[in-house]
Every structure is written in structure tokens, then in C-alpha cells.
Amino acid sequence: MAVVSEQLTMVTPQIARRSSKPVSDRLFRWASFGSALLVLIVLTGILGSMIYGALPAFREFGLAFVTSSVWNVGQDQYGAWVAIMGTLTSALIALVIGVPISLGIAIFLTQLCPPWLRRPVATTIELLAAVPSIIYGMWGLFVFAPLFARFVQIPVTSLVEGIPFFGTILYARVPSGVGVLTAGIILAIMIIPFIASIARDILDQIPTMLRESAYGIGCTTWEVVRHVLLPQAGVSIIGAIMLGLGRALGETMAVTFVIGNANRLSLSLFDPGSTIASRIANEFNEAIGMQLNALLALGCILFLVTFTVLVLARLLIARVKIT
Template sequence: MLEAPAPPTRRPVGGAGDRVFEWLCRGAGILVLLLLGAIILTLFLGGLPAFREFGAGFLTSTAWNPVEGRENYGALVPMLGTVISAILAILLAVPVAFGIAFFLTELAPPWLRRPVGTAIELLAAIPSIIYGMWGLFVLVPIVQQYIQMTLGEALGGLPLIGFLLASNSFTGTSIFTASLVLAIMILPFIAATMRDVFEQVPPVYKESAYGLGSTRWEVMRGVVLPYTRVSVVGGIMLGLGRALGETMAVTFVIGNANRMPTSLFDPSTTIASIVAMEFPESLMGSLKQSSLLALGFLLFVISFIVLAISRFLLRSRLKA
């Protein structure tokens, strides 16, 4: 009579290997927080002399005068340039990214999905300085001749909003051009995220909606988007974070003029671009360098506020 095989022995949970792995993972998480805290603390301490010198007026001043003896710096213009260009880039990129994701998941034939998807992802591998050079030599003349002039002549006289499209400068370098370049740069991140999460929707959900007579758009609006909205918002926030901190591409095409813009086609500056342009010229320990470090700290604050607001709105939406 054959004996029953002995039950397999199970390694006890909580051994030395498990404890080492647990502490390694915990240490990795703590390391990220320590690095982030160290960067923020370094920027804050570096910008502290500027905050002491100008006080709260640093946030509301449009001045940027590096002349020794009459130094006066303000953060309002680069802060507004950063926020406006990033938000406009999101408004331009999200509809296109959604269209790409919708096409790849619902409309494109199987033989076309892979090459188009690969092409979209390759856009993310292009260095930002290449985007900036392409924007300067190709996009700026197009905006100057065909977009700025056309919109300025056609819509510049409209009440309430016409001033936003007025052509006060004809160089082609402007907030709008920078936003257009940023939109192209963040497009692959948002589109790839949307495509991946749209593909994760269980087919039975969509098939049930189609069986009830829904169209493709009705399935997307009523089934796919509600199922994936958390991940979709996460992808958009990823693109927004890239847009807020982009440096070289924006520096090429925004005009780098530290004055308050009155139109989308006026040159301006952002926090990242003004730091990139002027930090190499600043003296160690000078008030100018402190002001640039203070701008870097404010960029962290702006990014945190924007992401916190998006998380709050998303959480409120999920509870509703």
C-alpha cells in the first residue's frame, strides 16, 4: 500500500529575508522623502536673504533690476508666465491626447495601432533642447505669420477677450508659442497613459453597452471614462508637472522678457527659464542668486498647490 506524500513544507513568514526586504523598501520610501525635503530646504535657505530683503512684496513685484546698488527683484512675472503657459499647454494637449487614445483603442485597425503608438512614445524621448530649437526655427515663424496675425486681425477687436489675442509684438516668441511647444512635449505622456488605461477596461463592460445599442462615443463617455478617470487625471497631472518645470524648450521660444504680458502673443518668461538664463551670471552669495533660489522654491510651492488642488477635486468627485 502506497503511502500518502508528505505535505510540502512552507517556509515560515517573517524570516530574515522578509525583514531585510521590508526594511529596504521602507528605506527607499524614506530616502525619497529625505531627498525632496533636502532640495526644498536648500532652496528655501538659499532664497531666505531675498525674502528678508523684499518681504511679501517679492511675490507681487514685477521688477527685475540686477544693476548693482539698485538691485530690485520680483517674482510675479515669472510666476504668472509659468502658470499661464502650463495651463494653456494642458488645454491644448489634453483634447489631442484623448483623440489619439480613443483612436488607438477603439478605431484603429490592429496593424496600425503598434506603429502609431510607438511613434507617440518616441516623442517623449526627444530632448527638450531639440524641441526648443525646432520651435525657434519652425514653429515661431508659423505662429508669427499664420496664427498671431490672423487671430489678432480677426478677434483682436472683440470686447472683454480681444486684448488676449492682440498683436503687440511681432517677433513670434510669446507665451502662446511656449505653450504650443509644451503641449507637444507633454502630449506623449498623457496620450500613452490614456491609451494604456483605456485598454484595461474589462471588455464585458463595453460589450454590454454595445449590446444595449450605445455608440462608440457613448461607450467611451459612459463606461470607459468613469472606469479610468483616476488614472486619466493622474496622466494629466504628470503632463502638468512636466510643463511647470520645463526649462530649455521654453527658454528658446517664450521671448525671455521680464515684463507683464497683456496678450497671449506677448513675450514673457517663466521661473525655469529665468533661472536657466541668469543663474550662471549670478555671483555666489549675491542678492540676485538668492532671488533665483527663491524663485526655485516658489516653483516647488506652485507645483505642490496645483497637484494638491487636483487631488482634492478628484477625491471630491469620487466621493460624489
């Protein structure tokens, strides 16, 4: 009897756990589903409220709101083309400058950096990601912009003046240091920590056997990086770049400080401009009536641009996986 009672004592908790397991699974499933649904509800609410507020501007101006470069608050005439071009141009400059530097940092930390230097450099990169954007903007306006005007804009303007093409895109009418190129450089500094940190973690996760095999057959470090590491981490690196691009497209305060906030189209990268985010930040506080509707319409366009970039990134990632 003692043996039987002992066996029953051991079996009873197991039966209780088995009977409670389906309940816990259902609770976990519904909690996970609720978390995912909450994100969709919040996103739908944000997008719906923005579209509702932007409808008067879209009804009033139609397609001309996107194609027009006029932004006159006094006459209630609004066009988004200057802000759209400034957003795309500054983000493209940030990628052109930031992506090679980020990949170089990641490759150095994983392949070439001495062990005693790896942790300080990695920590410094991660600390840069934690710096608030307004600090980047203040540094860019009060420190970087004067130096950029003195040592880059003035000498380059005097050098390329009168030269076809270069004399157009690198000519500063007023070398103040602020402009689209300055905004792109500041954005590049801001996205480098994100792309570099993710790319470093991705390269670290590649099996050591692949590297050792490549070195074993006589490959150089460049050949290992070019033919082994980058193909293995290509999809994830594209994702990291798209994350940096999303940060560059939506950045507000830093760009507002250094882009000049001028509503004009110019082929020169040294001239002031504006982005969608900087225009919203400058005018939203005092906007009423049609101006407020136009700013909400700008927000919808920025959302559409970001969504388009995300779709293109997904297609590119799918293509890389297939090849």
C-alpha cells in the same frame, strides 16, 4: 531506517527555509523602508538648501517679492509676479490644447483604430516622449516660430485690431513668433505623449465585458466612451493630466527658447514673457549675491506651486472616487 532517513532528509530543508524566512522578511522590510526614507531625505535636503538660500531674498523683500513685477539686477530689485504668471499661463494653455488631443488619441487607439495602424501610431506617440526638451525648443524657435508669426500672428493681429477683448489678448506688437502662446503650444506638444500613453493604457485595462454590454443594448461608440469608459477611467485620467501639468510647470529649455524671456506683464498672448524655470536657466550661471538668493526664492515658489497642484489633484481624485 531507510524510510525514516529519507523523510528526515526531506523535512530538514523545509525547516531551514522556515527558519530563514523571518530573516529575509526583515531584510526586505528594512530595504523597502530605507528606499522610501532615502527619497524623503533627498527631498528634504533639496528643499532645505533652497529655503536656506532663498531666506535673504524673502527677508529683504517680504511679500513684495511675490507681488512685484520689477526685476532689476543693477539695482538689486526683484519681483516674481511676471515669472509666476508666465508659468501658470503657459501651463494652462498647454493643458487646454494638449488634454483634448491626448484623450482623442487614446480613444482612437483603443476604440476606432484599425489593428494594422494601432502599433505604428502608439510607437510614434511613445517616441515623442523620448525627444529631448532642447530639441523641442530648437524646433520651436527656428521652425515653428517663423511659421507661427507669418501665418497666425500677422493675420490675426490685423483681423482683431481695434476689437474689444480679442484685440487685447490676440494683438502682437512685434510679430516675431515667440511669446507666451508659442510656449504653451510647444508645452502642449511635449505633454501629449505622456497623457495619451497613460490614458491609452488605462482604457485598455477596462474589462471588455463592459464595452460589449453597452454595445449590446444599442449604445453608439460615443455613448460607450462618454458613459462607460470615461467614468471608469476618470480617476486615472486625472492623474495622467496632473503628470502632464507637472511636466509643463517645470519645463525649462524648450520654454526658454520660445517664450521671449521678457520681464513684463501683458494681456496679449502673442507678447513675449517669462516663466520661473526660464528665468532661472537664463540667469543662474552668472548670478551672485542677492540675485542668486532671488533665483533660489523663485525655485521655492515653483516648488510651492507644484505642491499645490499635487494637493488639488489629490482632492479632485478623492472627490471623483466618492461620487
